[in-house]
Amino acid sequence: xxxxxxxxxxxxxxxxxxxxxxxxxxxxxxxxxxxxxxxxxxxxxxxxxxxxxxxxxxxxxxxxxxxxxxxxxxxxxxxxxxxxxxxxxxxxxxxxxxxxxxxxxxxxxxxxxxxxxxxxxxxxxxxxxxxxxxxxxxxxxxxxxxxxxxxxxxxxxxxxxxxxxxxxxxxxxxxxxxxxxxxxxxxxxxxxxxxxxxxxxxxxxxxxxxxxxxxxxxxxxxxxxxxxxxxxxxxxxxxxxxxxxxxxxxxxxxxxxxxxxxxxxxxxxxxxxxxxxxxxxxxxxxxxxxxxxxxx
Amino acid sequence: xxxxxxxxxxxxxxxxxxxxxxxxxxxxxxxxxxxxxxxxxxxxxxxxxxxxxxxxxxxxxxxxxxxxxxxxxxxxxxxxxxxxxxxxxxxxxxxxxxxxxxxxxxxxxxxxxxxxxxxxxxxxxxxxxxxxxxxxxxxxxxxxxxxxxxxxxxxxxxxxxxxxxxxxxxxxxxxxxxxxxxxxxxxxxxxxxxxxxxxxxxxxxxxxxxxxxxxxxxxxxxxxxxxxxxxxxxxxxxxxxxxxxxxxxxxxxxxxxxxxxxxxxxxxxxxxxxxxxxxxxxxxxxxxxxxxxxxx
Numbered sequence: 388x389x390x391x392x393x394x395x396x397x398x399x400x401x402x403x404x405x406x407x408x409x410x411x412x413x414x415x416x417x418x419x420x421x422x423x424x425x426x427x428x429x430x431x432x433x434x435x436x437x438x439x440x441x442x443x444x445x446x447x448x449x450x451x452x453x454x455x456x457x458x459x460x461x462x463x464x465x466x467x468x469x470x471x472x473x474x475x476x477x478x479x480x481x482x483x484x485x486x487x488x489x490x491x492x493x494x495x496x497x498x499x500x501x502x503x504x505x506x507x508x509x510x511x512x513x514x515x516x517x518x519x520x521x522x523x524x525x526x527x528x529x530x531x532x533x534x535x536x537x538x539x540x541x542x543x544x545x546x547x548x549x550x551x552x553x554x555x556x557x558x559x560x561x562x563x564x565x566x567x568x569x570x571x572x573x574x575x576x577x578x579x580x581x582x583x584x585x586x587x588x589x590x591x592x593x594x595x596x597x598x599x600x601x602x603x604x605x606x607x608x609x610x611x612x613x614x615x616x617x618x619x620x621x622x623x624x625x626x627x628x629x630x631x632x633x634x635x636x637x638x639x640x641x642x643x644x645x646x647x648x649x650x651x652x653x654x655x656x657x658x659x660x661x662x663x664x665x666x667x668x669x670x671x672x673x674x675x676x677x678x679x680x681x682x683x
Numbered sequence: 684x685x686x687x688x689x690x691x692x693x694x695x696x697x698x699x700x701x702x703x704x705x706x707x708x709x710x711x712x713x714x715x716x717x718x719x720x721x722x723x724x725x726x727x728x729x730x731x732x733x734x735x736x737x738x739x740x741x742x743x744x745x746x747x748x749x750x751x752x753x754x755x756x757x758x759x760x761x762x763x764x765x766x767x768x769x770x771x772x773x774x775x776x777x778x779x780x781x782x783x784x785x786x787x788x789x790x791x792x793x794x795x796x797x798x799x800x801x802x803x804x805x806x807x808x809x810x811x812x813x814x815x816x817x818x819x820x821x822x823x824x825x826x827x828x829x830x831x832x833x834x835x836x837x838x839x840x841x842x843x844x845x846x847x848x849x850x851x852x853x854x855x856x857x858x859x860x861x862x863x864x865x866x867x868x869x870x871x872x873x874x875x876x877x878x879x880x881x882x883x884x885x886x887x888x889x890x891x892x893x894x895x896x897x898x899x900x901x902x903x904x905x906x907x908x909x910x911x912x913x914x915x916x917x918x919x920x921x922x923x924x925x926x927x928x929x930x931x932x933x934x935x936x937x938x939x940x941x942x943x944x945x946x947x948x949x950x951x952x953x954x955x956x957x958x959x960x961x962x963x964x965x966x967x968x969x970x971x972x973x974x975x976x977x978x979x
Contacts, residue, residue: 410834415859419834419842470798475790494771498794499842502766503834505798509805510829513822522818526809529825533806538706538715538799546715546795 390670441670442580455515484623520583535575544568573603601657686966737966738876751811780919816879831871840864869899
């Protein structure tokens with residue numbers, strides 16, 4: 388059975404895990420908790436959790452040990468979407484096929500829901516009993532997620548994105564922005580599966596990191612392509628949003644054809660990096676293929 | 684020498700620690716890092732760090748082991764001020780005697796600066812080498828700060844605060860809001876000093892917690908009183924802001940005189956709680972007195 392056939396099972400799994408960690412919608416303050424649940428449980432590809440579970444299969448780590456990290460990373464990702472969609476940022480009305488959090492609730496509640504989801508991620512990493520790792524490994528995981536999310540990671544990438552609106556960037560600057568904005572958390576996701584495995588050979592850890600870097604960048608190129616080629620209905624968010632905000636993207640810097648080629652090349656490089664794992668890496672190889680062929 | 688005389692030394696100490704943890708203002712993305720530095724290094728009473736150092740003196744924990752927790756809590760506190768001041772929240776223009784972060788920069792940068800400060804707090808707790816505690820204690824500290832900051836702590840309190848604008852609350856509801864909004868992080872601050880001390884008697888831990896609860900609530904009552912009685916210049920923020928937003932406060936619910944009495948009573952209860960520590964608790968007793976007599 389290929390990983391692709393197990394995706395629906397993992398998708399159900401992560402929904403349950405996310406639901407369990409989110410406070411009940413009637414727990415005070417109810418509006419905040421309702422907004423957190425609305426944003427997190429409103430669909431989404433769950434790519435980062437899937438990357439964690441896929442890396443876990445490749446490394447032989449049981450899924451229950453990865454539920455916590457998967458939920459934590461998805462909380463961080465969702466908080467970043469809520470804040471990026473705010474009127475002062477990208478001002479998006481549509482996300483995952485539904486009104487954005489600040490449209491469904493209000494701006495203040497959306498800001499707080501993002502804040503509370505970010506901290507929930509660290510709470511999960513600090514207390515999830517199923518992770519069954521030594522406290523030192525738990526600390527290391529918290530550190531990785533913090534670095535990937537902070538001012539020199541995801542939040543920094545969003546700041547670079549805002550600063551780039553209306554400017555023309557070179558390819559190197561564009562890549563730097565995306566390595567921060569989406570690459571850092573994707574990379575951290577893959578590596579989280581390997582933390583708490585002190586016996587893992589350095590060669591394999593390096594291979595995973597190389598895979599994650601390539602797949603992360605390929606993801607963003609595909610995202611930029613879909614913003615041009617995709618339909619709003621399939622995307623679940625407004626297509627053409629980058630152009631409307633006059634944001635530099637891979638298609639605007641490289642052209643569409645070259646962007647497609649670059650995404651493909653990165654996919655091949657990601658798969659090549661997996662050689663040390665042999666056939667056990669099929670889940671990660673499949674996800675890399677999915678990343679560059681997805682339609683939303 | 685009393686704790687009061689050591690406050691200037693601790694104030695210099697925490698400024699240095701905060702400065703060291705904040706990314707340099709020219710490190711990319713520079714605007715984000717400048718905003719983080721502006722907000723954190725813009726003065727402030729540093730009450731939470733002082734509570735941590737004072738609790739450390741009471742318990743015999745060296746200050747260098749508490750620099751990390753003190754910085755982490757102040758990062759969280761500052762992020763909450765940045766977000767609470769936003770136009771969609773309390774819409775304040777003045778904070779710590781200067782333009783608020785979104786006035787000095789812009790709303791998007793202020794949102795991201797808050798986000799990045801929150802995650803920096805967890806990074807500090809995860810990696811500060813001076814803390815010299817076992818990884819399990821580090822995890823426990825991260826968990827405490829996460830609980831105190833999240834949707835059932837500080838962020839939840841801010842949501843309750845927003846929901847209360849224009850409503851008339853009873854005393855119990857008002858207290859519940861403040862126990863979340865300011866009480867949770869103050870309580871966590873005091874208890875952080877005691878984490879990593881497995882030998883501490885339960886009686887003393889309970890006493891510290893009781894002190895922290897009383898001092899935290901007294902702090903908020905004093906805050907509400909100052910919003911009525913204080914001058915904008917001394918406060919460093921707009922006085923009368925609560926009334927302008929039609930927010931329920933202790934003076935609006937209890938009247939000014941009764942609010943003063945309640946703050947005093949809580950101060951006495953806080954000091955009474957310190958009995959098990961004897962004279963070693965002078966720093967915490969002094970801070971409690973300061974909390975109910977301060978003019979900003």
